Amino acid sequence: MSSLLTERQIGESCVICDQMKWKGIHLYTSFICTDCEQDLIQTETDHPKYKHYLKQLRKVTTPEIFS
Numbered sequence: 001m002s003s004l005l006t007e008r009q010i011g012e013s014c015v016i017c018d019q020m021k022w023k024g025i026h027l028y029t030s031f032i033c034t035d036c037e038q039d040l041i042q043t044e045t046d047h048p049k050y051k052h053y054l055k056q057l058r059k060v061t062t063p064e065i066f067s
């Protein structure tokens with residue numbers, strides 16, 4: 001019961017926009033907010049913004065666990 005207080009204080013840091021957000025999905029150990037998730041889905045693959053997303057997501061899909 002009391003854990004609700006601590007978990008809802010700041011939210012989680014989104015790997016794409018680097019902002020603290022409340023809602024989103026977890027990908028491996030990282031967090032992607034719903035805003036970025038929707039944006040990513042709607043962005044054309046040849047759009048410059050899509051490359052930025054991929055770059056950010058690469059940090060997620062290749063975590064630095066093995067280094």
Ligand SMILES: [Zn+2]
Pocket residue numbers: 014015016017018019021032033034035036037
């Ligand atoms: Zn985000």
